[in-house]
Structure formats: structure tokens, C-alpha cells
Amino acid sequence: MIGLRKFLVAFFLTSCLLLTSCAQQAPSRFDGAQQESTSKGATAVVDNSQSGGSFNRYFPDSGNGYDRIYSQEKKGFAQAKLKKDGQEIAILSISDVLNNTITVDKYQSSTDKINGFPAVAQGSTATAVLVGDRYQVKIRSKDSSFSESDREEWLGKFDLRGLSKLK
Structure with a gap:
């Protein structure tokens, strides 16, 4: 009985982990700003940019x-x-x-x-x-x-x- 209980708990936790990791995340509040700034021609800092x-x-x-x-x-x-x-x-x-x-x-x-x-x-x-x-x-x-x-x-x-x- 204890072995079945351990198996069910492990199965339940693994299932929850898989379901939540595959779920789509809501867009960040910064995603809209990034989209807007790049659509206006602004580009991200590049590797060659100065510190x-x-x-x-x-x-x-x-x-x-x-x-x-x-x-x-x-x-x-x-x-x-x-x-x-x-x-x-x-x-x-x-x-x-x-x-x-x-x-x-x-x-x-x-x-x-x-x-x-x-x-x-x-x-x-x-x-x-x-x-x-x-x-x-x-x-x-x-x-x-x-x-x-x-x-x-x-x-x-x-x-x-x-x-x-x-x-």
C-alpha cells in the first residue's frame, strides 16, 4: 500500500510539472514595450556596444x-x-x-x-x-x-x- 501511495504521489507531481511547463505563459508587461520599440526602428544593444x-x-x-x-x-x-x-x-x-x-x-x-x-x-x-x-x-x-x-x-x-x- 505504501509503495502504491509513493507511486501515485510521484506520478501526480510529475504530471503537474509536465502540465505547467508546457502551458503558455501570459505575455510580460515588458513584451508590449519591446514590440513597440523595435517596430519603430529602435534596435537592441549589440555585442559591440560599449559598456x-x-x-x-x-x-x-x-x-x-x-x-x-x-x-x-x-x-x-x-x-x-x-x-x-x-x-x-x-x-x-x-x-x-x-x-x-x-x-x-x-x-x-x-x-x-x-x-x-x-x-x-x-x-x-x-x-x-x-x-x-x-x-x-x-x-x-x-x-x-x-x-x-x-x-x-x-x-x-x-x-x-x-x-x-x-x-
């Missing part, structure tokens, strides 16, 4: 009442918050757009330049430059006091020439 940590040395330093705080680092991307008097006023970022031709194409007709690199406004709160046809350096205002001219000034504080040599 996010390799971008940190190109960000402007803190000083003159401003604090730069690194907030995110992943392959192909680094981000920092810019604070003044403890208040977040802008987001600074560098992205490796090696595999994103749509982003690169946006700069082809640009007549604006910052330190010799093509610049574009991205909506009313962001300004970006393309460095070496590979790296997008972007500043997005988080506070209305941080204007377009402030964004352009801070983009000029990045080590864009040094970044252009990063391979």
Missing part, C-alpha cells in the same frame, strides 16, 4: 553649485542626474547607437553644431548631439529653469572629442 561604465569619464564634472550623480549604467548606455541646490534639474546621458540607423539619420540634416558635432532639439525639453556617428549625448530638462541654452552649454562641457575616439 555603460566606459562612458562615465566623458560626463561633465560637478562644480559651481551643480552635482552630477550617476544613476544608471548598462551596456550601451550611461545616465546621470544633474542637481542644483539639491533639486534635480536635468538628466544627462550617453547612448551607443551603433545599431540604430534611425537615430543616426536624424542628425544628417542638422545645421546646428555643438563643439563641431551635429546637434538636434528633441521636443521642447531635450537637446542632443551625435558624436562620431555612434554616440548620442543627450540632456533632458527636468525643471523649467533649465533652458535650451543651458542644455547646449552643458553638452559643450562633455568631453565630446574624447568620446569621439572611443572605439
Whole structure:
């Protein structure tokens, strides 16, 4: 009797395991965002993308009442918050757009330049430059006091020439 009970328990557990492993999983809440971003031409980070940590040395330093705080680092991307008097006023970022031709194409007709690199406004709160046809350096205002001219000034504080040599 004990042998039959052990067999039935083992059979039941194995059956449950097989049934649940073969069942279709509901889509993740991130699947829709991934589908949407890739349908718009954005592509995933590729193996040749730079590590996010390799971008940190190109960000402007803190000083003159401003604090730069690194907030995110992943392959192909680094981000920092810019604070003044403890208040977040802008987001600074560098992205490796090696595999994103749509982003690169946006700069082809640009007549604006910052330190010799093509610049574009991205909506009313962001300004970006393309460095070496590979790296997008972007500043997005988080506070209305941080204007377009402030964004352009801070983009000029990045080590864009040094970044252009990063391979």
C-alpha cells in the first residue's frame, strides 16, 4: 500500500510539472514595450556596444553649485542626474547607437553644431548631439529653469572629442 501511495504521489507531481511547463505563459508587461520599440526602428544593444561604465569619464564634472550623480549604467548606455541646490534639474546621458540607423539619420540634416558635432532639439525639453556617428549625448530638462541654452552649454562641457575616439 505504501509503495502504491509513493507511486501515485510521484506520478501526480510529475504530471503537474509536465502540465505547467508546457502551458503558455501570459505575455510580460515588458513584451508590449519591446514590440513597440523595435517596430519603430529602435534596435537592441549589440555585442559591440560599449559598456555603460566606459562612458562615465566623458560626463561633465560637478562644480559651481551643480552635482552630477550617476544613476544608471548598462551596456550601451550611461545616465546621470544633474542637481542644483539639491533639486534635480536635468538628466544627462550617453547612448551607443551603433545599431540604430534611425537615430543616426536624424542628425544628417542638422545645421546646428555643438563643439563641431551635429546637434538636434528633441521636443521642447531635450537637446542632443551625435558624436562620431555612434554616440548620442543627450540632456533632458527636468525643471523649467533649465533652458535650451543651458542644455547646449552643458553638452559643450562633455568631453565630446574624447568620446569621439572611443572605439
